[in-house]
Amino acid sequence: MPDMITAQLESFRGPVEHPARETRTLRLYNALLVDPAAYATRHRAQQTPRGEVWIKGENITYAGPAVAEGERPAFDAEYDLGGNLLTCGFKNAHAHSPMTFLRSRSDGLPLDRWLKEICFPAEARLNGEMVHALTRVAILEYLSSGITSVFDMYFNARSMARASVEMGMRSVYCGSISDFMSSVEEQAERYRYFADYHELASFRFGFHAQYTTSAPLLRDLAELAASLGEPLHTHLSETESETLSCIEQTGMTPAAYLDSLGIWDRGGTGFHGVWLSHDDMRLLARRGVSVVSCPASNAKLASGIARVTDMREAGINVVLGTDGPASNNALDFFREMYLFTVLQKLRTRDPGAVGPDGVLYAATTAGARAMGLPTCQALEAGQAADLLVIDLDQPNMQPHADTITNLVYSASKSNVLMTMVAGRILYEHGRFHVGAEPEQIYADANAACSQLFT
Numbered sequence: 399m400p401d402m403i404t405a406q407l408e409s410f411r412g413p414v415e416h417p418a419r420e421t422r423t424l425r426l427y428n429a430l431l432v433d434p435a436a437y438a439t440r441h442r443a444q445q446t447p448r449g450e451v452w453i454k455g456e457n458i459t460y461a462g463p464a465v466a467e468g469e470r471p472a473f474d475a476e477y478d479l480g481g482n483l484l485t486c487g488f489k490n491a492h493a494h495s496p497m498t499f500l501r502s503r504s505d506g507l508p509l510d511r512w513l514k515e516i517c518f519p520a521e522a523r524l525n526g527e528m529v530h531a532l533t534r535v536a537i538l539e540y541l542s543s544g545i546t547s548v549f550d551m552y553f554n555a556r557s558m559a560r561a562s563v564e565m566g567m568r569s570v571y572c573g574s575i576s577d578f579m580s581s582v583e584e585q586a587e588r589y590r591y592f593a594d595y596h597e598l599a600s601f602r603f604g605f606h607a608q609y610t611t612s613a614p615l616l617r618d619l620a621e622l623a624a625s626l627g628e629p630l631h632t633h634l635s636e637t638e639s640e641t642l643s644c645i646e647q648t649g650m651t652p653a654a655y656l657d658s659l660g661i662w663d664r665g666g667t668g669f670h671g672v673w674l675s676h677d678d679m680r681l682l683a684r685r686g687v688s689v690v691s692c693p694a695s696n697a698k699l700a701s702g703i704a705r706v707t708d709m710r711e712a713g714i715n716v717v718l719g720t721d722g723p724a725s726n727n728a729l730d731f732f733r734e735m736y737l738f739t740v741l742q743k744l745r746t747r748d749p750g751a752v753g754p755d756g757v758l759y760a761a762t763t764a765g766a767r768a769m770g771l772p773t774c775q776a777l778e779a780g781q782a783a784d785l786l787v788i789d790l791d792q793p794n795m796q797p798h799a800d801t802i803t804n805l806v807y808s809a810s811k812s813n814v815l816m817t818m819v820a821g822r823i824l825y826e827h828g829r830f831h832v833g834a835e836p837e838q839i840y841a842d843a844n845a846a847c848s849q850l851f852t
Contacts, residue, residue, distance in 0.1 A: 409422060409474070409475070410422065410424055410475060410821065410822060410823050411822065411823045411824075411826070411831035412566065412822060412823070412824065412831035412832060412833055413563070413564065413565060413566030413822060413824075413832065413833050421454075421455070422454070422455060422474045422475075422821075423452065423453065423454050423459075423471070423472075423473045423474050423475075424452070424453040424473060424474065424475050424476070424477065424821070425450060425451075425452055425453075425470070425473040425475070425476040425477065426450060426451045426452075426453070426477050426479055426484060426785075426787075427449075427450035427451075427464065427476065427477070427478060427479065428448060428450070428464075428478050428479050428480060428481055429448070429449055429450065429451070429479040429481065429482060429483070429484040429787070430445065430446070430447055430448075430449070430481065430482065430483045430484065430790070430801060431444075431445065431446040431449035431450075431451065431461060431462070431484050431485070431777060432444070432445050432446075432483060432484070432485040432758075432777070432801070432802065432805075433445075433446075433461070433485070433486070433776055433777040433778065434485065434486055434755075434758045434759045434761075434762040434763050434776075434777075435486075435759075435762075435763040435775055435776035435777070435778070437755045437756065437758070437759040437763070438759065438763065441755065442755050443755050443758055443759070443802055445801070445802075446462060446463055448463070448464050448481070449461070449462055449463055449464060449484075450462070450463075450464055450465065451484060451777070451783075451785070452470075452471075452473070453783045453821050454821075455821055456597070456782060456783060456820040456821045457773075457780065457781065457782055457783055457821070458777070458778065458779055458780065458781050458782070458783050459779055460779055461777045461778050461779060479787060480791070481790065481791075482787055482788060482789055482790050482791070482815060483787065483788040483790055483801060483805065484777075484785060484786070484787050484788075485758075485762070485777060485785070485786055485788070486546075486762040486763065486766075486774070486775075486776065486777050486784065486785065486786065487544055487545060487546025487547070487762070487774075487784040487785055487786045487817060487818070487819070488543065488544050488545045488546065488718075488731040488761050488762060488765070488786065489545070489546070489547050489548075489549075489717070489718075489761065489762055489765025489766050489768075489769060489771070489774070490540060490545045490547070490548040490549065490718070490719055490720055490729070490731065490765070491549045491667070491688075491690045491717045491718060491719045491765040491768050491769055492549055492551070492669045492670075492690040492692055492719025492720070492721055493536070493548050493549065493550050493551070493719060493720055493721065493722060493729070494550065494551055494552050494721070494722030494723075494724070495532070495533045495536035495537070495548065495550050495552065495558060495722070495723075496524070496528075496529045496532040496533050496536070496552050496554075496558065497517075497532070497552070497722035497723055497724040498532045498533075498535045498536050498723045498724075498843060499520065499524075499528070499532050499724075499843070499846060499847050499850055500516065500517060500520065500722070500723070500724030501723040501724060501727045502727050503516060503724070503851075504516045505698075505727075508699065508700065510637075510639065512699075512724075512725070517724065520850050520851070521553075523849070523850050524553075524554070524850070526554050526556070526557040527557070527846075528846040528849065528850065529552070529553075529554040529557040529558060530557040530558070530560055530561045531561075531839070531842035531843050531845070531846045532843050532846055533557070533558045533561040533562070534561045534564075534565060534834070534839045534842070534843070535839055535840065535843040536723060536729060537561065537562065537565050537567045537832070538830060538832070538836060538839060539723075539728075539729040539730075540567065540729055541567070541817045541824050541825040541830065541832070542811055542814060542817075542825055542828075543729060543730050543731045543732065543811050543814065544731060544732075544786040544788075544811075544814045544817055545729070545731055545817070546567075546568060546774070546784035546785070546786065546817060546818070546819045547567075547568040547569065547570065547765075547766070547769065547771060547774060547784060547819075548567070548568075548569050548570070549570045549572060549602075549631075549667075549690075549719065549765075549768070549769045550569055550570065550571055550572065551571075551572040551573075551574050551604060551606075551631075551669075552574060553574060553579060553580065555571040555588060555592075555601065556591070558571065559571065559592070559595060559596070559599040562598060562599060563595075563596045563598055563599055564832075564833055564834075565824070565832035565833060565834070566598070566819055566820070566822050566824050566832060566833070567598065567819060567824070567832075568598045568599075568771075568774070568782075568784060568819050568820065569598065569599055569600075570599075570600050570601070570602060570769045570770065570771065571588075571592065571599065571600070571601045571602070572601075572602050572603075572604040572631050573585045573588065573601070573602070573603050573604040573605065573631075574604060574605065574606050575604070575605040575606065575611065575615065575619060576605060576606040576607070576610040576611050576615075577610060577611055577612050577615060578610065579606075582615070582618045582619050582622055585603055585619065585622065586622055588601055589601050589603065589626070589628075597820070598819070598820060600770070602628065602629070602631055602769075602770060603619065603622065603623045603626075603628050603629070603630050603631070604630060604631035604632055604666075605619060605630070605632050606632065606633060607632055607633040607634070607636075607640070607652075608632070608634070608640075608644055608652040608655060608656055609640055609643065609644065609652075613659060616656070616659045616661060617659055617660065620659055620660040620661050620663070621660075623664065624660070624663060624664065627664060628664060629664045629665040629666035629667070629770075630661050630662070630664070630666040631666050631667040631668075631669070632656070632661070632666070632667075632668065632669065633668075633669045633670060634652055634653060634656075634668030634669060634670060634671055634674075634689070635651065635652050635653065635668070635670065635671055635672060635673040635674050635678070636669070636670035636671075636672055636673070636696070636701055637672070637673065637701050637702075638672075638673050638701075638702065640652065640673070641673040651674075651675055651677070651678050653668065653674060653675075653678040653681055653682060654677070654678065654681060657681055657685065662681070662682070662685035662687050663685070665685055665686035665687055665688075666685075666687050666688075667687065667688045667689070667690060667768050668682065668687055668688070668689050668690070669689075669690045669692070669719065669721075670689075670690065670691070670692055670696060670701070670704065670721075671689035671690070671691065671704055671709065672696055672701050672702040672703070672704045673702060674689070674704075674705065674709070676708065676712070679705075679708060679709050679712035679714060680712055682709075682712075682714055683712045683713035683714045686715075687714070688714065688715040688716070688717055688764070688767065688768035689704070689709055689714050689715070689716050689717070690716075690717050690718065690719040690768065691704045691706055691716055691717070691718060691719070691738060691760075692718075692719045692720060692721040692726075692734070693734060693737035693738050693741050694720065694721070694726050694728070694730075694733055694734055694737055695720070695721035695722075695725045695726045696721075697737065697741070698725060698726065698727075699725055703741050703742075703744075703745050705745070706738065706742050706752060707742050707745075707746055707748075707751050707752060710752075710756075715764050715767055715768060716760055716764065717760050717761075717764045717765040717767075717768045718731070718734050718735065718738055718760050718761045718765060719734070719765075720734055730811060731761060732809055732810050732811060734761070735757050735758070735761055735806050736806065736807060738752065738757055738760065738761075739751070739752040739753070739754070739757050739806065739807075754800075754802045754803045754805070754806035754807065755802055757806045758802055758805065758806060762775075763775045763776060782820055782821075783818060783819075783820060783821040784818065784819050784820065785816070785817075785818040786814065786816070786817055786818075787814075787815040787816035787817075787818075788805060788809060788813050788814065788815065789812075789813045789814075789815045790804075790813075792812070792813060794808045794809065794810065794813070795808060795809065795813060815827065
């Protein structure tokens, strides 16, 4: 890919107001196109050598083989990708972005102690401006990792959304109601607020977890979601102690208990799912509930290894998430993809478990399904131009024995050449185009941490 491109391409860098996007057109050509959505029917992602993608405004208008000069329209700008890989951006289906303030603080504690002794006390001192500043750091990390959308669960979603829209990031906000925070009425208000907020921001109903939310509150939330035809999302069977405690108190696993309250009536998502039983898996598959695996966080907290192969055999849509920067500590999707597959090989003692095409599918198309983003699932006309370009001209991607296998097992953030969201180039050649300088974003985040931990 050339280091210098035409001045016309400047209009495609960074976030701009929606009306200015409508008429601009961009051609990305001379690329290896990889459409992960094809895995669902072919068990192999579709690859098109020397293909091209046309973009108008926020959306793809063509994705396929190269088109002869006389047979294609004129474009406002054209970008030669030099034979590198162009695919859908990664979908981070579970995160707590503002928790960058807890990155690398008090590592080594189990989840319950870490929450009660470190996390909750610090969170009590957070305000909206801190959440805004801390979210912006996470967005930079997402973009440098090829992530184009994130399913974010945290309080003060308005401050998070302001950061995302300012920087051009696509985000879905998940409610985190519990007995200690928020209310059903507040979630209803937030749902209405985000309905017309911005095309890059949306809201889904959710609650923190079974063990922090009482049955009456869960029933009320389920009734609200049912009235609007919406699914519900929550942390689910993340730890063994959580699961055993629920069985002791209710006689049911968390998945079964929540189902008895109507939580899964319209599907939804369970974050983590490390300690699901076979009956749980059959139940979730029948209800159309996705499960987000967060292998790095679950390994670091010693929560366990999710039984991904069993879940997939049961028919569950299994997807990938980083969890928060407090428990991970990185927001690196290449590391998640690698751990997602190799931990299953180790657990099952089967080196063929969870092949690379399935990993890429979980990181892209399947994640968009879980997040409720139907226009972000494939590399085809009509879909959002949320794209990722991978540099193949580096030692770790050579030789070209199998590009998708290289992507999953060998690639790293250093291979990310470009991250595009809604037709805007937000990250390119190590530089951010997000409407603010990284140095200022870092300074603001460190200032927030100084206030929190002084």
